[in-house]
Amino acid sequence: AQKVTQAQTEISVVEKEDVTLDCVYETRDTTYYLFWYKQPPSGELVFLIRRNSFDEQNEISGRYSWNFQKSTSSFNFTITASQVVDSAVYFCALSGVLSSGSARQLTFGSGTQLTVLP
């Protein structure tokens, strides 16, 4: 069985602070995908990143960066110089991989509510 744990239920920071959202996962699959999604108050989930299990290279996209460590089964997400618009619920998710390379169904963590105060 797969499991994703986001231990931080809520985080509040002041604008311009850096913040890291933690994600720990469990899976018996040797190949899998990890995702981060953002859910603003409107409710729609917005895709942020997908990481393959065989690629432990960290990724940076503007103010966002992701640290994938297979040894600790973690896929943490850092926002640098946070802004009020970053306020949302952030979900980490895990999927297995079909023989075609396509993702299987997602297993979600419970989410972290990030509030960035002006």
Add this chain to the structure above:
Amino acid sequence: DGGITQSPKYLFRKEGQNVTLSCEQNLNHDAMYWYRQDPGQGLRLIYYSQIVNDFQKGDIAEGYSVSREKKESFPLTVTSAQKNPTAFYLCASIPTGTPSRPNYGYTFGSGTRLTVV
């Protein structure tokens, strides 16, 4: 623009009533999914379909039914057997065979908020 359309945005159900949530996509994705979200919780899988005329139960399928007669459409029916249907429902889709694309991932609709009255 391509995307997923869910309707209605808000839905009210009376006790003992069946209701159907619509999910339509024009992304030409093969796989479609229904998730349920309760306050303070992550999303849980209800049903999914990898191809037309085939679908599989997810973790919480009891009290729900689906159909997949067309590639573009994956409606979800919440039956009277679902004892606690009040939740936020999200539909998603994903392409098959293109995992090498950097932005490969699930696309979600904007959701339907169902309330029992």
